[in-house]
Amino acid sequence: MEDSRQSECSRANEHCTFPSFGEKPRRAPKPLLRENTLILLSCVFGGVLLVAGCGAETPAQKPAAETQAKPAEPAIPEDVQSAADALLGKETKVLLFGDLAKNGKQEFLAANIVAKTPTNDVPGTIVTRAVVVENSDGKWAEVFSCDEHLKNAKGYLGLTPLDPVTGWRLQYEQDPEKGLVLYLTPLKAGGGPHVLPISVRWNPATKRYQSLDRTYDHFLLEAPALETPRSVLR
Numbered sequence: 001m002e003d004s005r006q007s008e009c010s011r012a013n014e015h016c017t018f019p020s021f022g023e024k025p026r027r028a029p030k031p032l033l034r035e036n037t038l039i040l041l042s043c044v045f046g047g048v049l050l051v052a053g054c055g056a057e058t059p060a061q062k063p064a065a066e067t068q069a070k071p072a073e074p075a076i077p078e079d080v081q082s083a084a085d086a087l088l089g090k091e092t093k094v095l096l097f098g099d100l101a102k103n104g105k106q107e108f109l110a111a112n113i114v115a116k117t118p119t120n121d122v123p124g125t126i127v128t129r130a131v132v133v134e135n136s137d138g139k140w141a142e143v144f145s146c147d148e149h150l151k152n153a154k155g156y157l158g159l160t161p162l163d164p165v166t167g168w169r170l171q172y173e174q175d176p177e178k179g180l181v182l183y184l185t186p187l188k189a190g191g192g193p194h195v196l197p198i199s200v201r202w203n204p205a206t207k208r209y210q211s212l213d214r215t216y217d218h219f220l221l222e223a224p225a226l227e228t229p230r231s232v233l234r
Helices: 002-012 030-056 078-088
Strands: 093-098 107-113 125-136 139-146 150-152 168-175 179-186 198-203 208-211
Touching (some): 078 125, 078 139
Antiparallel strands (some): 168 179
8 A cells, every 4th residue: 555655656746755753853055054154244334333323422512602601791771880980090890889888879980900910819800900990970979989098088097008009919708797898908009018908898877888807897987188198097
């Protein structure tokens, strides 16, 4: 019977075999394996190059418009600058303006600034002259001056030097309650010994700018002349 089956199979198909239970499965042809391996390696290599390319890409710079710009200084009103120029000349710089003394009146602080400030670690601005000017009934009037000496309408401020001063180191701050506070240090030719700054601010009791004692707690009365340089406590 087996011979009959083989005979029929030979007639139906020229090559016909029957698998045996102990026969191992056939392997794919070697050329096909190599082709699949090359394709797989090409895909992996391409993916690595893509990731490396993305990682090495330089981040785009932000447009200049997005960078945070330094806030511009407020524009000085024309009448303020004109009043400052009338008092100190065309080279005057207005440093502050507004309700500086916290008394409800408009004021401005202006100065003649030395172009070449000495290089050191001491803060402040070197000036030859400075003024505080107040607007009263629509007119600008000087209420404090710093030139060779420190003065107001009543005379020379306490602690002002007897000898004329040609330059001052100016520091200032705007206290939310007390208003404008000035610190003025006289500069001496050739350096000289260390000199403490003189503090000046608005005195609500006398309604004028006055200097303070060395503790910065008590106001000093003015002297009508430099021949009597006594600083009397208020």
